[in-house]
Amino acid sequence: MLDTTTIRRIAHHDTGGLPVVSLYLAVPADPAEHNAVPTRINSLLDEVRPLVDDEELDRPARMSLRADLEWLSSLGRDGLRPGGLAVFACSGADLREVIELPVAVRDRIVVDSTPWLRPLFAIADDIHRYGVIVLDGSSAQLYEMVGDELTAASAVRHERLRAPRYGGWYGLDEHGVRNRAEGLRLRHYRAVADAADEMVRLDGVDHLIVGGMDQHVNAFVDQLPHALRERLAGTFTIDLHTATPARIADAAREVIARHEAELDRRLATEILDAVGGSDRAVAGLDEVLWAASVGAVDHLVVVENVTVPGVRCPGCGWLGTRGATCPVCGGETVEVPDVIDEAVAAVFDAGGLVDHLAPGDSPLDEHLVAARLRFPLPPVPETAAA
């Protein structure tokens, strides 16, 4: 599982100057596409294989690298979970780390004296932790959902919810019993709210999702303190007594998809609103590519699944939609099948964030891309005719 502790552990692994292989891989859910994973791993490895015989590397470095490639080529043989994969290897220094990612990443391999971690940091920053609460009037189950994964929340919180709160209320008149029952229910909701509050404060949960029969969900949400209600991402209807973790995860996933789409829409609107009135936001392909070329992008938003062919300068990294000559360094450009993907990679490399928005019903649709900037852009250079 991806967390900043894992990232830091890898970052601080002492490799004594030996080369580290960092490999990122998208793992498709579609079984047909899944079968192509070993082939894709191998073509990534082919990119760095020449280094094994590179005389400029010393013998320990080449030995370590050879062992890394051998190990990495076996990766795709066992089934991999859909999502993404980040792998770091430096056999000569006992580093072999496989991290399952909750989101797809761009296939890439890098050999360097340090692990290449920027994509991981970008992903870790962008993953929200959700607390999922499923309840009725007298019991509750708590889960955490990170990426696509649902896990039971801390046993301590569960234990507290299970503590008996009944007893001693026999022989009361009917009215009293109803009030007692009401009182018990409220106390139960408060105990659940306390547990939810702990998830936020102690487990780093960002948002809450509440599931159950409607009357319980509504009554519970109504009595939530303001600070927790603000974190409510959504609710779903489910019967606690027949709910399985798989069905809870499905329902939570739907809430999360809607919630994140809403957050994305808000982000895009915020960035687009700032365009024009500020020098810290741009929209549209030409300006955004220029911003990515100069490393100015702090947060990039792109419409999902849109590809635009373009050009890249191998010399200085300039990205554009056209032009045989780089307007920055005068070098010859190469054509790329998808210049937006190149921009995404450049932003990741520079430690920026990237969000993909579903097309349709988005304020971003007409611009395709927009970005919040770290610093004002220098003027966009004139592109020489292609």
Ligand SMILES: [Zn+2]
């Ligand atoms: Zn250039």
